[in-house]
Amino acid sequence: MTGSGSAQKPGSQEPPALDPYLEGCPTRRVLDRIGDRWTVLIVGALAEGPRRFTEIRRQVAGISQKMLTQTLRGLEQDGLVTRTVYAEVPPRVEYELTEAGSTLREPLKALEQWSIDHFGDIERSWAAFDERGSA
Structure with missing residues (x-):
């Protein structure tokens, strides 16, 4: 469902409506991150x-050091994860979900479960698609 797309009045202090279906909407960056x-x-x-x-x-088996570092930095930049450095020798660094990051847990867990619940159907679709392509 998209927003009304109404134009902002000149001099108005209201921020423009956010609509991820519109090109250039900053919420797309958020969707890229959480997706x-x-x-x-x-x-x-x-x-x-x-x-x-x-x-x-x-x-998280299979993630490279570089990808883990990049993803954690992005999550920190977005305010979803905090990084705490402890003054120890050697230094200890911990990552933790922020309050906002914690609110993501439920919908992302639902996506994880959906992928498990529907994997058999999807796997059969892959096989059927591959069969059609080679016929």
């Missing part, structure tokens, strides 16, 4: 509380 597979898995890994980088990497 990313690594974000889904990292938010899930942080659901139980603060984790160190290596703990997250161990839990």
